[in-house]
Amino acid sequence: MGAIATTEAPASGTSPAAKVVTRFAPSPTGFLHIGGARTALFNWLYARHHGGEFLLRIEDTDRARSTQPAIEAILDSMSWLGLNWDGQTVYQFARASRHAEVANQLLAAGHAYKCYATAEELTALRESQKAAKQPMRYDGRWRDRPESDAPEGAPYVVRIKAPKDGATTIQDQVQGAVTVQNAELDDFVLLRSDGTPTYMLAVVVDDHDMGVTHVIRGDDHLNNAFRQLTVIRGMGWPEPIYAHIPLIHGTDGAKLSKRHGAIGVDSYRDELGILPEALDNYLLRLGWGHGDDEVISREQAVEWFDLAGVGRSPSRFDLKKLENLNGHYLRQAEDNRLADLLAERLEFAVSPEQLDLLRRAMPALKPRAANLNELATSAAFLFRTRPLVLDPAASDLLTAESRALLASAHSKLDALAGWDTESLEEAVRQTAEDAGIKLGQVAQPLRAALTGKKTSPGIFEVLDLLGRDESLGRIADQITA
Ligand code: GLU
Numbered sequence: 001m002g003a004i005a006t007t008e009a010p011a012s013g014t015s016p017a018a019k020v021v022t023r024f025a026p027s028p029t030g031f032l033h034i035g036g037a038r039t040a041l042f043n044w045l046y047a048r049h050h051g052g053e054f055l056l057r058i059e060d061t062d063r064a065r066s067t068q069p070a071i072e073a074i075l076d077s078m079s080w081l082g083l084n085w086d087g088q089t090v091y092q093f094a095r096a097s098r099h100a101e102v103a104n105q106l107l108a109a110g111h112a113y114k115c116y117a118t119a120e121e122l123t124a125l126r127e128s129q130k131a132a133k134q135p136m137r138y139d140g141r142w143r144d145r146p147e148s149d150a151p152e153g154a155p156y157v158v159r160i161k162a163p164k165d166g167a168t169t170i171q172d173q174v175q176g177a178v179t180v181q182n183a184e185l186d187d188f189v190l191l192r193s194d195g196t197p198t199y200m201l202a203v204v205v206d207d208h209d210m211g212v213t214h215v216i217r218g219d220d221h222l223n224n225a226f227r228q229l230t231v232i233r234g235m236g237w238p239e240p241i242y243a244h245i246p247l248i249h250g251t252d253g254a255k256l257s258k259r260h261g262a263i264g265v266d267s268y269r270d271e272l273g274i275l276p277e278a279l280d281n282y283l284l285r286l287g288w289g290h291g292d293d294e295v296i297s298r299e300q301a302v303e304w305f306d307l308a309g310v311g312r313s314p315s316r317f318d319l320k321k322l323e324n325l326n327g328h329y330l331r332q333a334e335d336n337r338l339a340d341l342l343a344e345r346l347e348f349a350v351s352p353e354q355l356d357l358l359r360r361a362m363p364a365l366k367p368r369a370a371n372l373n374e375l376a377t378s379a380a381f382l383f384r385t386r387p388l389v390l391d392p393a394a395s396d397l398l399t400a401e402s403r404a405l406l407a408s409a410h411s412k413l414d415a416l417a418g419w420d421t422e423s424l425e426e427a428v429r430q431t432a433e434d435a436g437i438k439l440g441q442v443a444q445p446l447r448a449a450l451t452g453k454k455t456s457p458g459i460f461e462v463l464d465l466l467g468r469d470e471s472l473g474r475i476a477d478q479i480t481a
Contacts, residue, residue, distance in 0.1 A: 020052030021213045024078075024085070025092075025203070027059045028070035031264025032077040034317065035218060035248050035256065038283040042245060043216045044083045045284070045305035055210050056085040060093045061199055077265035081276050082298070090210060092202050099197030102205045102235065103158045103190040111234030112190055114156040115142040137186040155193035162187050162230045170225055173214075173243035173307040180226045188227055200224065204231040212240055216307070219244035243307045245287055249314045256317060268322075273345070273372030275333065278326035287315040295328055323370040330369055335362035338375065345376045346383070357382055361465050364457035381451035382465060387477040394448035402445035403479055405435060409446060410475045419468045424460045449478040 022043040026036055047054035056078070060066040078085070106112035115138075117125075122138070129136045143161060150156070162185040169179040190201040197205075203224075207215060215225070222244040232239055248256050268274040281296055289311065290296065290304045330338070339358035343350040350358070361382055369375040390398070398406075412427040432442045443459040450462050450471060463471050 018213060020047055020050035021055065021211045022047045022052065022216055023055040023057055023207065023210060023212050024083075025057045025059050025206075025217070026074050027062065027065075028067060028074055029062065029065040030070055030073075031266060032074045033264060034268075034279075034283060036074075037077065037081060037265050037279070038248065038286060039217055039245065040078060040083050041081065041280060041283050042243075042288070042305075042310070043214075044085075045301055046214060046216060046307065047086075048302045049305045052213075053086040054083075055087060055090065055212070057090040057092060057206055057210065059199070059202070060091055061096075061197070061202055063093070066093075073264065073266060080269060081265065081280055090206065092206060095202070095206060095209075096197055098209070099202045099205050100191055100195055102231075103197065103201060106160065106190065106231070106234050107158055109234065110161070112158050112160050113143055113187075114147075114150065115159045115187075115189075116151055116154050116156045117141060135184075138188075140187050143187060157189045157193050158191040159187040159189055160227075160230050160234065162227070168226055168229060170222075170229070170242055172222070172225075173216075173241060174246075174310045174312060175219065175222065175244050176312075178222065180223075185226060185230060190231070200227055201231060204228045207240060208232070208235070208237050214243065215240045216243040216245065219246050243310065245310055246312060246314045248286060248317050251316050251318050253314075253316065273375070274322065274326050275329045275372075278322065278329040281329070282322045282325050286317065287311055295325065327370040330366050330371075330375065333366070335359050335366075338362050338366060338372075341372055342376050342379060345372060348383075354383060357465065361457075364461040364465065368457070378456070381453065381456060381462070384452060386470075386473055388449075388452040388474060390448060390452045390478075391454065393454040394452055397444050397448040397454065398478055405431060405437075405442050406445055406449055406475050407479045408434060409442060410472060410479060413463070413468075413475070414472055419464070421460050421464055424463045428459065445478075446475065449475050 024036075024040040024043050026032065026040075032040075044054045046052075058066075058071055058074070060071070075089070103112060107114070117138075125139060126136050138159070142159070163182040165182060167179050167181050168185070169177055172178050188200055189198050191197055222242075225242050225244070229239065250256050263271075265279070268279055269276070277298065280298065280301075284296060284301055284305075285294060288305070288309045290300075290309060293300075296304070336359055339355055339362060342358055343355055358379060361379055365375055365378045369378060409428060409431040412431055413424070416423045416427055428442055428446070429439060432439045435442070444454075446459050447456050447462065448454065450456070450459070450466060456462055466474070
């Protein structure tokens with residue numbers, strides 16, 4: 001782990017202009033969910049806004065629950081969201097000996113102590129506290145005992161010596177001033193009896209060694225901040241600035257669950273067909289505001305992002321709003337890019353000609369779609385093979401009368417010298433005029449014959465995209481069906 005700085009940072013408050021360093025510290029026990037993605041985004045934006053650094057630390061100390069696929073899914077989702085991090089990825093587990101070193105320094109300085117309480121003793125303690133309806137926490141029984149009391153060769157844990165009197169206040173950039181009575185802080189474990197560090201210790205040591213100046217994370221970690229401060233103060237390290245952001249709830253206000261969209265970022269991409277810029281924009285607006293602005297570009301986000309704009313109440317996740325934004329970004333997206341994305345979603349290997357057709361179809365298709373799935377569905381007619389099997393709704397449109405219209409349209413289209421939109425429009429209009437009906441009444445059966453569906457882009461665009469031979473062939477197939 002030579003990659004990260006271990007030099008002492010300047011003492012707290014001495015250098016307000018110091019470079020901003022933020023970090024995202026996911027535990028790789030599953031996919032990157034949207035709460036985590038938003039935390040990463042806020043850290044990324046804060047660092048970029050201040051011209052600072054955004055670091056990534058994988059908190060893989062829980063060996064039973066951390067997995068390599070989860071690590072890969074997190075890195076992949078972050079790259080997809082465009083949340084690039086600076087420097088090497090830090091893996092927490094690999095730094096265990098450094099964590100232990102700090103615990104031993106705290107021990108040597110008298111800010112921590114060895115506790116020889118046995119598991120049975122601690123269970124008995126918890127049970128008596130429970131029976132007496134007291135808060136269940138370690139009672140400090142080894143806090144002031146001399147080393148000479150230590151049972152010979154017995155295992156021990158190292159505990160922090162938390163302050164007992166007074167109160168600790170955190171000036172949280174989102175929550176405001178939050179105060180906890182020190183009597184509520186417990187002497188939590190820093191090193192287990194096997195010498196491995198606890199999560200609470202590891203976080204503090206890593207944040208310090210990585211030079212993190214701002215800890216921006218979910219407010220489920222606010223309580224931890226008070227405990228972590230006891231370690232920071234024991235070491236005399238600079239205190240980071242904290243910003244604890246409220247969690248994301250479902251539209252109904254309940255805690256976010258799978259039912260509400262608490263699926264992985266990769267599912268938003270793969271299953272729901274969301275574009276990364278849409279998810280970023282949505283997550284940004286979820287809990288942070290800049291006036292009434294809804295559509296916010298990445299550049300604007302970097303320019304405007306601050307912690308003062310983060311709301312204090314939980315935000316509500318709304319898939320409809322995300323899809324609205326996604327529709328907006330789909331319309332803005334480059335045709336070539338969308339064609340490539342669609343090609344990946346189609347069930348067959350797309351040939352270069354088909355890819356070109358997809359590109360040309362995008363201007364007609366993208367105004368109507370809220371996600372890539374809808375876009376893919378609307379593009380399907382381009383690649384269908386003759387004779388088309390019509391949807392029932394489209395099939396209903398083909399009566400004896402409308403088949404006669406198809407025959408009339410076919411002969412007019414067939415007679416065209418050119419296959420440009422203007423000539424196509426003229427031929428279809430003439431068909432309607434000859435039959436004494438409205439253009440739409442011709443367009444409907446034509447659409448059914450050409451796409452097999454009742455809805456599609458404008459009929460002239462469809463004719464143009466399919467080209468002369470395919471269009472005439474598809475119409476002919478339905479004339480005598
Ligand atoms: N690893 C923790 C989590 O995934 C985050 C810890 C932190 O940000 O301090 O919830």
